[in-house]
Amino acid sequence: MTEKLQQINQAPDPHQNERDLQDKEIQNTLGRIKHKILVMSGKGGVGKSTVAVNLALNLADKGYKVGLMDVDLHGPSVPRILGLEATFPGGDKPRPIPYSPYLAVISIEPLLPDKDKSVIWRGPLKIGVIRQFIADIEWDELDYLIIDSPPGTGDEPLTVAQTISDAHALLVTTPQELAVADVRKSLDFCRQVNMPILGVVENMSGMTCPHCGEKIEFLMSGGGLKMAKNFGVTFLGQIPFDPQIVQASENGKTFMKPYKEMTDAVLARIEI
Ligand code: ADP
DSSP: OHHHHHHHHHSOOTTHHHHHHHHHHHHHHHHTEEEEEEEEESSTTSSHHHHHHHHHHHHHHTTOOEEEEEOOSSSOOHHHHHTOOOOOOOSSSOOOEEEETTEEEEESGGGOSOTTSOOOOOHHHHHHHHHHHHHSSOOOOEEEEEEEOOSSSSHHHHHHHHHOTTEEEEEEEOSSHHHHHHHHHHHHHHHHTTOOEEEEEEESOOEEOTTTOOEEOTTOSOHHHHHHHHHTOOEEEEEOOOHHHHHHHHTTOOOOGGGHHHHHHHHHHSOO
């Protein structure tokens, strides 16, 4: 039995050549991209995709060449937040969808036949799609590739960590302990896979009352800041809860202003 297993393990992998070729393509593409940032969160609904999109928009607004890659295969939301309806421009190799001269986007959403149906992705399939997003897409030279990962520490962030060895993580949390506790797992994940942590963003951090102008701490504030301090990671800023952010996302419009300081904090951490 043990001998049989050894024989199987030593048998040549019929797909090894394909994989080697794909690895080469991946390395080619990654070599043309200066900085890669993986946006992660412990929980869903904390505003991770909104942070990823607005970081990309603000960087593009500053004149950097930016790519935005949505690897949330179960719930891709980047095209909806940006109001992108287009499909991938063809050619020998498909290209990412241009959003502006400085920003191009890739997501599984335009390829889904029915956006309201759920797609069942098994682990290896997910890994394959994410690798294809890098190997089979004709990315131009980029200053930044922003990657929006689904919440948690599953196949998607792991594939990014294994495929893009020089990616940095940006962690998004809301202030309350229930969310912060989960983001600590993301921190631990980054340490286990040796991914440097760019910093933590605290989203939905208080809100200004539209009637009296006073600050309302409805999710409490400061949880992200406290955690960043405790774990010795950089705090990249607080984004208040702002109904204009929801409205903008619902209508596929942009509202980048609340994310400007966070973008400057990211730039201060990564020298171009
Ligand atoms: P996640 O990617 O973590 O699941 P999303 O970015 O999709 O979260 O955001 C979830 C919802 O919260 C969306 O409706 C979004 O518009 C809203 N949202 C995100 N950040 C803010 C904010 N700072 N203020 C108000 N609404 C926000």
